[in-house]
Amino acid sequence: MEKLKTHSPDIALLDIILEDGDGMTLFQEIRRTSDIPAIFLSGKSEDTERIIGLEIGADDYITKPFNPRELSARIKAVLRRSKKSERKNKSGLPGTEIRFGECSFHSLTHELTNARGQTVVLSKGERKLLMAFLSNPHKILSRDTLLDVTQSKRTGSFDRSVDNLISRLRKKLEVEPKSPKLIKTYWGGGYALTVDVSSS
Numbered sequence: 001m002e003k004l005k006t007h008s009p010d011i012a013l014l015d016i017i018l019e020d021g022d023g024m025t026l027f028q029e030i031r032r033t034s035d036i037p038a039i040f041l042s043g044k045s046e047d048t049e050r051i052i053g054l055e056i057g058a059d060d061y062i063t064k065p066f067n068p069r070e071l072s073a074r075i076k077a078v079l080r081r082s083k084k085s086e087r088k089n090k091s092g093l094p095g096t097e098i099r100f101g102e103c104s105f106h107s108l109t110h111e112l113t114n115a116r117g118q119t120v121v122l123s124k125g126e127r128k129l130l131m132a133f134l135s136n137p138h139k140i141l142s143r144d145t146l147l148d149v150t151q152s153k154r155t156g157s158f159d160r161s162v163d164n165l166i167s168r169l170r171k172k173l174e175v176e177p178k179s180p181k182l183i184k185t186y187w188g189g190g191y192a193l194t195v196d197v198s199s200s
Contacts, residue, residue: 001026004034005168008121011075011082014058016042016049024056031057033123037078041066098134101182101195103173105130115175115182125150126169133183133193142190166191 003009012030014023027038039060040053053061059078062071096108102115110127113119122130132141132149141149146162166185170177184194 001029004030004123008034009036011079012036012038013075014038014040016040016044016053024053027058028056031124033125035124037082039074039078041071096199098197098199100134100137100193100197103182105134107131112172114173120172122169122172125165126172129165129169130173133191134197137193137195137197140186140189140192146190 012027014027016023018026023040023042027040030036030038037059038057039062040058041062041064042049042053043064045063050061050063059081060074062074096106098105098107104113105111110122111119112122112130128150129146132146143162146165150162150165166183167177170180170183173182174180182193182195184192186192
């Protein structure tokens with residue numbers, strides 16, 4: 001989970017049994033902030049385990065022992081399906097490129113070009129947070145509102161989770177995250193996007 005805060009892997013391979021937990025719980029935690037494809041690896045061959053893994057959203061499930069070539073082939077197949085799904089979304093419909101300040105965000109491909117001119121990937125939670133600000137420029141949004149937007153309340157999160165998400169988003173958006181120009185903090189009030197928003 002720490003790696004996901006700074007890296008954007010193409011796919012996750014998750015063992016069901018881990019030293020400090022289990023792969024299914026970890027997968028559900030990952031899904032709160034990321035929609036990367038995932039394949040479960042397990043020594044358990046029971047249908048129940050396989051069905052549960054697929055029902056909670058995994059893209060594939062491989063039982064140990066397995067041929068490394070099969071694993072490679074399954075990874076390639078999952079990535080092909082993922083890329084095909086992304087291509088379907090790149091329809092170029094008007095109103096999908098949103099510009100704010102020196103940044104731009106494509107609402108279909110989820111590509112963000114930040115104030116430093118870099119193209120970065122946002123997690124699912126970061127995208128929801130950004131869209132909330134883009135839909136309400138110059139409006140102060142309370143932590144409770146942002147908790148509702150990011151669905152954090154369902155997981156028993158507290159106000160601090162919004163602060164952490166804001167911090168991560170600022171690092172990807174701002175030239176100087178510690179002196180933010182785009183997303184300002186209003187003590188006792190919440191946060192607000194301080195630039196105009198346009199789309200094409």
